[in-house]
Amino acid sequence: MVAFEVPEVDYTQYSNRQLIAVPLAVLVVALGVLAVTFVMTGSPVALGNDFTGGAELTVQSSEPISQQRATDIFGDSVVSVQQVSGQDQYIITFDDSAEIDTITTQAEEADGLTVLQSGSTSPVFGQDNQRLTVIAVGVAFLGMSLLAFALFRTFVPSIAIVISAFSDIVIPVAIMNLVGIKLSLGTVAALLMLIGYSVDSDILLNNHVLRRSGGFYESTYRAMRTGVTMTVTSIAAMTVMAIAATLFGIELMASIGIVLVLGLTADLMNTYMLNVTLLRWYKYEGVSR
Amino acid sequence: MSALRDNWRIVVLVVLLLASTVALFVPGAPPGTAANESAGGEQLTNLQYGIDLSGGARIQAPVVGMTAEGVNVSVTGEADAQQAIADRLGVDPLDVEVRAAQQRGQNGTVEVFDENVTEAEFRTALQEAGYQPSTIREGVTPETRQRMVTVIQDKISTSALSGGRVQDVNSPGGRNFISITAPGRDAEDLIEILNERGTVRVYAVYQNQSTGNWTREQVLGQDDFRNIGNAQRVDGQPQVPVVVRDGAAERFQDDMAGAGFGNGASCGAGASDHDSVETINATCLVTTLNGQPVFVGGVEPSLGQSFAEGSFATDPQFVMTTTSMQEARDLQLSLQAGRLPADLNFENGNQNSLSPALADQFRTNSLITGLLAVLAVSLVVYARYRRREVALPMVVTALSEVYILLGFVAMAQYPLNLSHLAGFIAVIGTGVDDLIIIGDEILQQGEVGTARVFQSRFRKAFWVIGAAAATTIVAMIPLVGFPLGDLSGFAIITIVGVLIGVLITRPAYGDILRNLVLDE
Numbered sequence: 001m002v003a004f005e006v007p008e009v010d011y012t013q014y015s016n017r018q019l020i021a022v023p024l025a026v027l028v029v030a031l032g033v034l035a036v037t038f039v040m041t042g043s044p045v046a047l048g049n050d051f052t053g054g055a056e057l058t059v060q061s062s063e064p065i066s067q068q069r070a071t072d073i074f075g076d077s078v079v080s081v082q083q084v085s086g087q088d089q090y091i092i093t094f095d096d097s098a099e100i101d102t103i104t105t106q107a108e109e110a111d112g113l114t115v116l117q118s119g120s121t122s123p124v125f126g127q128d129n130q131r132l133t134v135i136a137v138g139v140a141f142l143g144m145s146l147l148a149f150a151l152f153r154t155f156v157p158s159i160a161i162v163i164s165a166f167s168d169i170v171i172p173v174a175i176m177n178l179v180g181i182k183l184s185l186g187t188v189a190a191l192l193m194l195i196g197y198s199v200d201s202d203i204l205l206n207n208h209v210l211r212r213s214g215g216f217y218e219s220t221y222r223a224m225r226t227g228v229t230m231t232v233t234s235i236a237a238m239t240v241m242a243i244a245a246t247l248f249g250i251e252l253m254a255s256i257g258i259v260l261v262l263g264l265t266a267d268l269m270n271t272y273m274l275n276v277t278l279l280r281w282y283k284y285e286g287v288s289r
Numbered sequence: 290m291s292a293l294r295d296n297w298r299i300v301v302l303v304v305l306l307l308a309s310t311v312a313l314f315v316p317g318a319p320p321g322t323a324a325n326e327s328a329g330g331e332q333l334t335n336l337q338y339g340i341d342l343s344g345g346a347r348i349q350a351p352v353v354g355m356t357a358e359g360v361n362v363s364v365t366g367e368a369d370a371q372q373a374i375a376d377r378l379g380v381d382p383l384d385v386e387v388r389a390a391q392q393r394g395q396n397g398t399v400e401v402f403d404e405n406v407t408e409a410e411f412r413t414a415l416q417e418a419g420y421q422p423s424t425i426r427e428g429v430t431p432e433t434r435q436r437m438v439t440v441i442q443d444k445i446s447t448s449a450l451s452g453g454r455v456q457d458v459n460s461p462g463g464r465n466f467i468s469i470t471a472p473g474r475d476a477e478d479l480i481e482i483l484n485e486r487g488t489v490r491v492y493a494v495y496q497n498q499s500t501g502n503w504t505r506e507q508v509l510g511q512d513d514f515r516n517i518g519n520a521q522r523v524d525g526q527p528q529v530p531v532v533v534r535d536g537a538a539e540r541f542q543d544d545m546a547g548a549g550f551g552n553g554a555s556c557g558a559g560a561s562d563h564d565s566v567e568t569i570n571a572t573c574l575v576t577t578l579n580g581q582p583v584f585v586g587g588v589e590p591s592l593g594q595s596f597a598e599g600s601f602a603t604d605p606q607f608v609m610t611t612t613s614m615q616e617a618r619d620l621q622l623s624l625q626a627g628r629l630p631a632d633l634n635f636e637n638g639n640q641n642s643l644s645p646a647l648a649d650q651f652r653t654n655s656l657i658t659g660l661l662a663v664l665a666v667s668l669v670v671y672a673r674y675r676r677r678e679v680a681l682p683m684v685v686t687a688l689s690e691v692y693i694l695l696g697f698v699a700m701a702q703y704p705l706n707l708s709h710l711a712g713f714i715a716v717i718g719t720g721v722d723d724l725i726i727i728g729d730e731i732l733q734q735g736e737v738g739t740a741r742v743f744q745s746r747f748r749k750a751f752w753v754i755g756a757a758a759a760t761t762i763v764a765m766i767p768l769v770g771f772p773l774g775d776l777s778g779f780a781i782i783t784i785v786g787v788l789i790g791v792l793i794t795r796p797a798y799g800d801i802l803r804n805l806v807l808d809e
C-alpha cells in the first residue's frame with residue numbers, strides 16, 4: 001500500500017512576495033470570473049432552478065432521450081437533458097415557463113417514459129431563496145469572522161483566517177461558473193460547510209505558530225503535517241462521494257461533493273501559501289512594529 | 290472500579306452506543322411509535338425516511354389572502370361585519386374572516402381569501418362597512434395559517450396517508466407558507482386530496498306520535514350554511530356557532546316546528562355512540578359528515594320557540610354545544626367539510642414528488658456512497674499512520690459518531706432525506722479531521738511518559754477542536770432557522786453531529802489512545 005507522508009516544505013527558499021503571489025493571483029482571477037459573469041448575466045453566479053424558478057423531471061426511458069427528443073415531447077421550455085450514467089434514467093430541466101402538471105402529463109403520455117421524480121419551484125419562491133441564501137451566507141461568514149477575531153485577538157492572524165475562508169468560497173464558485181455547475185441549495189450547503197472545513201486547518205496553523213513554543217518553521221511543519229492529512233482525508237472522502245453520487249444520479253450529494261473537493265483543494269493552497277506567509281510576516285516583522 | 294472511573298469517557302460512549310442501538314432497532318422504543326407500527330419507515334429500523342428516501346410528495350405554497358390589521362370590531366359584531374364586508378366585495382362570506390381582538394388594547398383583523406380582490410377594493414369595502422384598518426398586507430394571520438395546518442392534517446390523516454407532515458413555515462422577513470409532505474403519493478394526488486370536500490347533512494330525528502316510528506328528516510344541507518363560526522367557549526361551554534343562509538332559514542324553521550321541536554327537545558343520545566343517523570332513536574338534531582354523526586344534540590326551549598313563532602328566520606343562527614373544546618374544534622372542521630379556510634397558491638409555491646422506486650434506489654445508493662466515503666477515509670488514515678492501533682480506533686470512533694447520530698435521529702423520529710445523508714458525510718469528515726488532530730498531538734511529539742503529559746497534550750488538541758467545532762456551528766446556524774428547502778435539516782444534522790463529536794466521541798478517542806500509548 002502507498003504510504004502517504006506530508007512533505008516538509010522549505011519555506012525559507014521563498015520570499016513572502018513570491019509565496020503570496022500565487023494564491024492572490026488565483027483569487028483575483030476567480031473574482032474576475034465572478035465579475036464577468038455578473039456583467040453578462042446580472043448575477044455573480046450561475047443560478048439553478050432553486051433560485052430562478054423552473055421545473056425538473058427524472059424519467060425512465062426505454063429509448064435514449066436527446067435534447068431534440070425532449071423538445072419534441074415537451075416544447076421549448078426544456079433547458080437541458082442529462083443521462084444518469086449507466087442507467088436508462090434522464091434528468092430533464094425546464095425553465096420557469098413550464099407548468100409542472102402539463103409536463104408531467106406529457107411525460108406520462110409519451111411512449112416508454114415513466115416519471116420517477118418531478119419537481120418545480122416558482123420564481124417567487126426562487127427569489128425568496130436567493131434573498132435567504134445571501135443572508136445565510138453573510139451571517140455565517142460574519143459569525144465565523146467574529147469568532148476568528150475572538151479566538152486570536154490579533155489582527156493579522158485573524159484576518160488571515162477570514163481572507164483564506166473567503167478565497168476558499170470564491171474559488172469553487174468561480175470554477176462552478178466556468179464548468180457550468182449552477183448554484184443550487186445543495187451547493188450553498190457545501191459552501192457553508194467549506195467555511196467550517198476551511199477554518200479547521202487555519203486555526204490549527206495559527207494555534208501552532210502563535211500559542212506553542214518552538215520556532216516558526218518547526219511549528220509550521222507540525223501544523224502542516226496534521227492539517228494536510230486532515231484536508232487530504234476530507235478531499236478523499238468528498239472525491240469518492242462526488243464520483244459515486246454522480247454515477248448514481250444523486251445530484252444533491254454529487255454537487256456537494258464537487259464543491260467541497262474544489263474548495264478543500266483551494267484551502268490547501270490558501271492555508272499553506274497565503275496564511276503561512278501572513279503569519280510569517282506577522283511573526284518576523286509585524287510583531288516588532 | 291478505578292479503571293472504569295479513569296475511562297469514564299469510553300463508558301459514556303459505550304452507553305450511548307447501546308442507547309442508539311435500542312433507539313434504532315427495538316420496535317416501539319422511540320416515543321410516539323407503537324411496537325407493531327412502522328409509519329413510513331422500514332421494518333428493520335426505527336428510522337423515518339422523508340420523501341427523498343421513501344417516495345412521496347412535498348408541496349410548499351403560500352396561502353391566498355390579504356389581511357387588514359387594526360380593525361376595531363367586537364366579538365359579537367364578527368358575524369355582521371363578515372356579512373357586510375363579503376356583500377360589499379361580492380365574495381362568499383366564507384372567504385371573509387373577521388377576528389375580534391383577543392386582548393384588551395389590541396385591535397381585530399379582517400382577512401379576505403379571494404385572489405380577485407385588490408387591496409384598494411378591500412380597503413374601500415372596509416371603510417364602507419365603517420372600519421378604519423391601520424394596515425392592509427398580503428398574507429393571512431398566524432391563526433388562519435394554524436387552522437390551515439389543522440385542516441390539512443385532518444384531511445391527510447383521514448385519507449389514510451400515514452406519516453404526512455404539515456407545517457406552517459415562516460421565512461424571516463418574508464412570506465409565510467404551508468409545507469405539506471406526504472409519503473407514498475405524488476403531488477397531483479396530494480392536491481386532489483386537498484381539494485376534496487365532504488358532505489354535511491343535518492337531520493331532525495323525531496317519533497311519529499301515532500305510529501311510534503322514528504323519522505329521520507334532512508333539514509339542512511351543505512349549502513344551507515352561511516357561516517360556520519370558530520369553535521369558542523362561551524360561559525364555560527364549548528360551542529360552534531353557525532348561521533343558516535337566508536333562503537334556507539324559513540324552510541328550516543318550518544321543518545323543525547313541524548317535526549315537533551317547537552318546545553325544544555332534550556336528546557339523550559351521543560354522537561360517539563352511533564355510526565349512522567339510522568340507529569338514533571331519540572328526539573335530536575343530528576349533523577353528519579359523510580354519513581357519520583359528528584353532532585347529536587337536543588334543542589333549547591327558546592330556540593324551539595323561535596322555530597314555532599317563526600322568529601328564527603329573522604336571525605338565523607344557533608350554536609352547537611359540545612362537551613370539550615377539542616370536540617368543538619373537530620365539529621367546526623367537520624361542518625366545514627374539509628374546506629380549507631383559504632386556498633393555497635400552488636402557482637407561487639414549489640412541489641416535488643418522487644416515485645418509491647427512485648427513492649429506493651437513492652436509499653441504497655446513498656448508503657453505498659457513504660460506505661465508500663468511509664472506506665476512502667480509512668485508507669488515507671491508514672496510509673498516513675501505518676499503525677493499525679491508531680487508524681482503526683479512529684475509523685471506529687468516527688463511525689460510532691455517525692451511529693449515535695443515527696440513534697438520535699431515530700429517537701427524534703426525524704424523517705431522513707438526502708440532504709441529511711450529506712450532513713452525515715460532513716460529520717464523518719469533520720470527525721476524522723478532529724481525531725487526526727488528537728492523534729498527531731499525542732503521538733508525534735515524542736514519548737508520552739505519564740498520564741499528566743498525556744492530559745496536557747490532549748487539552749491542547751482540544752482547544753483547536755473546540756474552536757473548529759464552534760466555527761462549524763456558527764456557519765451552520767443561519768440555515769437552521771431558514772426555510773431553504775432541506776438545508777435546515779442538513780444544518781441540524783451537522784450541528785448535532787459536531788456536538789456529539791466534541792462532547793462524547795472525540796474525548797473517548799483520547800481515552801482509547803491513552804490506554805494504547807501508556808500501555809506501551
